[in-house]
Amino acid sequence: MLYLLLQACKTWLIEHDLYRFAGVLDQLQFRSLVAAAISFLIVLGLGRRTIAWLVRKKIGDTGLTDSQALQATSNAKANTPTMGGILIVGAIVGSVVLLGNLREMYVLLSLVVVLWLALLGGVDDWLKLTAKTRGGGRQGLYAWEKLVFQLGLGLLVGYFLYTRPPAVDPSTPGAPADVRHVLNLPFQKTYVDADRLRPVQPREADASGPTAAPPESGARVAPREREMVVNPSVLMLGAPLFVLIATLMVAGMSNAVNITDGMDGLAGGISAVVTVGVFVLALVAGDEDAAKYLLIPHLPGSGELAVVAGATAGACLGFLWWNCSPAQVFMGDTGALSLGGVIGYVAVAVRQEAVVLLMCGVFLMEIASVVLQVGFFRASGGKRIFRCAPYHHHLQIGGWAEQQVVSRLWIMSIILVIMALASIKLR
Numbered sequence: 001m002l003y004l005l006l007q008a009c010k011t012w013l014i015e016h017d018l019y020r021f022a023g024v025l026d027q028l029q030f031r032s033l034v035a036a037a038i039s040f041l042i043v044l045g046l047g048r049r050t051i052a053w054l055v056r057k058k059i060g061d062t063g064l065t066d067s068q069a070l071q072a073t074s075n076a077k078a079n080t081p082t083m084g085g086i087l088i089v090g091a092i093v094g095s096v097v098l099l100g101n102l103r104e105m106y107v108l109l110s111l112v113v114v115l116w117l118a119l120l121g122g123v124d125d126w127l128k129l130t131a132k133t134r135g136g137g138r139q140g141l142y143a144w145e146k147l148v149f150q151l152g153l154g155l156l157v158g159y160f161l162y163t164r165p166p167a168v169d170p171s172t173p174g175a176p177a178d179v180r181h182v183l184n185l186p187f188q189k190t191y192v193d194a195d196r197l198r199p200v201q202p203r204e205a206d207a208s209g210p211t212a213a214p215p216e217s218g219a220r221v222a223p224r225e226r227e228m229v230v231n232p233s234v235l236m237l238g239a240p241l242f243v244l245i246a247t248l249m250v251a252g253m254s255n256a257v258n259i260t261d262g263m264d265g266l267a268g269g270i271s272a273v274v275t276v277g278v279f280v281l282a283l284v285a286g287d288e289d290a291a292k293y294l295l296i297p298h299l300p301g302s303g304e305l306a307v308v309a310g311a312t313a314g315a316c317l318g319f320l321w322w323n324c325s326p327a328q329v330f331m332g333d334t335g336a337l338s339l340g341g342v343i344g345y346v347a348v349a350v351r352q353e354a355v356v357l358l359m360c361g362v363f364l365m366e367i368a369s370v371v372l373q374v375g376f377f378r379a380s381g382g383k384r385i386f387r388c389a390p391y392h393h394h395l396q397i398g399g400w401a402e403q404q405v406v407s408r409l410w411i412m413s414i415i416l417v418i419m420a421l422a423s424i425k426l427r
Helices: 002-015 019-026 028-056 068-076 085-099 105-130 142-161 238-261 268-286 288-293 302-324 332-349 353-359 361-380 391-397 402-424
Strands: 189-195 228-230
Touching: 002 019, 002 068, 002 085, 002 268, 002 361, 019 028, 028 085, 028 268, 028 302, 068 228, 068 332, 085 105, 085 302, 085 332, 105 142, 105 238, 105 302, 142 238, 142 332, 142 391, 238 268, 238 332, 238 361, 268 288, 268 302, 268 332, 268 361, 268 402, 302 332, 353 361, 361 391
Parallel strands: none
Antiparallel strands: 189 228
């Protein structure tokens, strides 16, 4: 909103020598950092009132668990208000609308992802947590119902990202190669130097002197201006495969964050760390010089996703103020589904799926532990791989205190984000 207002008034501001006071809003990095600060302050400022409202509505955790070993811990958290994800979602949407470029499709799609999954998670939370006050009925959405909406969103995201027109007509002489459909793996170099050579053309005769002699055979020729082109070894995806990857990223990351949300501050802290890494990737992908230097796809307009990532990181940090142990509020499916979805979406939008998956190693470990546990339990007739799944409960039952589990998984996530960002330079 502020960015579009600045663009509408820019001419008038310049004419009246006032642009210098508002021109900082033209800087993407500044808007992204301010979005993070505003998002943090929104969650911090509205947290106490939101928690009080949730308590009045009796939207609290039931304290139920399938594991007898965790029953005492779960009982201690009973009646803690949940569905606090409305704070996270509200802060993200408010900051992005205020500081993002709402004419950019990348930004609009991010808002669709956040709101779509927040609504889905909100319905699930409301049904589960108000069952007693409603006198029974549905205990939340069925797993297949949530999956249908998650996969449906992923299909829409993949379709619109694939069909997004390039910023420059590829047929235009000197136009950058179209890298919208690149499968950007860590071992690939998306760009390659092309110091091409061309013959030196003889000067035409003029009134001042004779025509220059043509170059001798085998003589050096002048180098053409340095340019960067797409490496022919890079894999370019067709529509079905691209949409499939986008669908799996959005739906998979959404469920992975939701499964990780089982300890005070765990999902929120890891999401904050990962979105800082995603913030850097969005800035690089949106900057042509940085993208070419690091040999990754440059997608014009994708830099605006740094505002989205910044707002998400700020909201997660603000939520940790209320969610750190002992938690005063839980994010519930409302927040967890949205956080995972927006991380998966930005990863696909900037063509950094492999790098973001490395950043999300803890999330992947958590969801993999559940898949392995359930599959092995059914296949073996009741045997288990882990003491309890997700994996953070396996560690807790093994003797780690909850704060130890959370802190150490935060540390792991920080290391993974550093490794992922370093892998870009190692190309």
